[in-house]
Amino acid sequence: MRPAVNSPDDAAERLRQIELVTDTALAHLESDDLLREMLHRVSKLLNVDTATVMRYEPAGELLVATAAVGIEDEVRQNVRVHVGPAFADAVASGRRPPILDSQEDPSVLRPVFQEHGIDTLIGTPMLAGGEIIGVLYIGTYETRRFTEHDVHLLQLVADRIALAIHASTTHAERAATKALQRSLLPTRLPTVPGITLDARYVSGVDPGVGGDWxxxxxxxxxxxxxxxxxxxxxxxxxAIIMGRLRSALRAYALETEDPAQVLHKLDRKVTHFEPNAMATVAYSIYDPAATTLHISMAGHLPPVIGTPSSGSHLAEVPVDPPVGLGVARRKRRTSMLTLPTNGVVCFFTDGLVERRHRSIDLGLEQLCEAIHPAPAGTVCTTVMNKLVGTEPPTDDVALLAISHSG
Structure with a gap:
């Protein structure tokens, strides 16, 4: 049986090992470089032959080889393990560091491990922010009994790697989300005789926002x-689902000019192909000749109508369920609104009117007070100044104004 070379016999040696895996000098390294360095260090400290990080992909319920020492071809070949009864799966599913021996339980070893002759594995989950990031495991070609100190040291390394991956992923995902959002927004609004169009979009500062359009x-x-x-x-x-909905709605809009039918088709598509997704949507068709809007609402807040004579108010239109709920209790409805002469209609998302310490009713009241008939660009500027101001919103904000130019 292979012994643990670095079994610490005194507090000083234990402290030295812990310092090696919590070294603050590693903080300047990029995520990939940090992964490789940490795997090299833990391999030497614990005298093991292999060390591998497998990232968890919840959407596909997969563990994917991301970095490795000793069996680098796992990464080059993009080894992917479906969550199930295997070793790494059990670690991820149970969120605990089991010690498994291939001779006692051969089912835990995937073919890739068997090909490399790995005999003993120990794995521990990598957690950050209460979420599982993946699994860190180490292996030896000879039979090995790992000590409690080995497990503790491995967990320290796993925690360090998890934090680095989480920070890097959060930054990269947020950048990708913003880039995707911007790429899907119209670069130029159509020029339509008799009206002006303008819009604003502001990303929220809270981590993870990204579905408004x-x-x-x-x-x-x-x-x-x-x-x-x-x-x-x-x-x-x-943001990805938003992009799919945007493309699908455009396609359905070419098939029919009944907004309710478009949203019905979109609802059916989301329910079937995106079973865990849901969205609120308002879809309108403006007829320039009649200056009318035919509108259908899927769980979205109604637009605000501003007139020169009677002020501004929420449009009185029926609101049907959001898309993605899969409920067909009633047929979706289309209503007609008339764009008032020299008036304005404003569509918006809830990030404009919702705040943590303010009721949405107060936000809607402030929005109505801020909307007065004017060119669309002026309306958008006024609304953003009064409801967003200089403090970045926590949630995404989308605002779209249509003004009748007389």
Whole structure:
């Protein structure tokens, strides 16, 4: 049986080993470099032949080889393990560091381990912020009994790696989310005789936001499609779903000019292909000749209508369930609004009116007070100044104004 070379017999040796894996000098390293350095250090400290980090991908319930020492081909070959009864899976699922011996339980070893002749493995979950990041495991070619100190040291390394991966992933995901959001927003709004169009979009400062969007496009008939929506959820996943919904809605808008039918098709698509997704959406079709909006609401807040004579108020339109709920208790409805002469209609997402220490009713009241008939650009500027001001919003904010130019 292979002994543990670095079994510490005194407090000084234990402290030296702990300092090696918690060295603050490692903080300047990029995530990939830190992973490799930590794996090299733990391999030497614990006298093991292999050390591997497997990242957890919850969407596919997979563990994916990300970094390795001793069996680097795991990473090069993009080894992927489905969550199940195998060793790494058991560690991830149980969130505990079991010690497994291939002779006692051969089912725990995947073919890749058997090919390398690995006899004994120990693994521990990598957790950060209460979420599982992945699994760190080490292995030896000879039979080995790991001590409690070995397990403790391995857990310290796992914690250090988990924090580094979490920080790097959070930063990269937020950058990717913002880039995706911006790429999906219209670069230029259509020019439509008789009206002005303008919009604002501000990313929230809370980590993980990312599902708001607006869209304006010209239909083959010459009518104008107007969309605003908010995907329930956060982060890159919500932004990706938002992109899919945007593309699907545009496709359905070419099939019918009934907004309710478009949202019905979108609901069916989300329910079938995105079973865990849900979004609120308002879809309108503007007829320039009649200056009317045909609108269907899927769980979204109604737009605000501003007129020169009677002030501003929330549009009185029926609101049907959000898309993705899969409920078909009633047929979705389309309503008609008339764009008032020299008036304005404002669509928005809830990030504009919701605050942690303020009721949404107060936010809606302030929004109505801020909207007065004016060119769309002026309306957007006024609303953002009064409701957002100089303090960055915690949630994403999307605002779209349509002003009648007389």
């Amino acid at each position: 607006y869209d304006v496009f010209t239909l083959p008939s010459g009518h104008i499609g107007i969309v605003i929506g908010d995907v329930v959820g956060s982060g890159l996943a919500a």
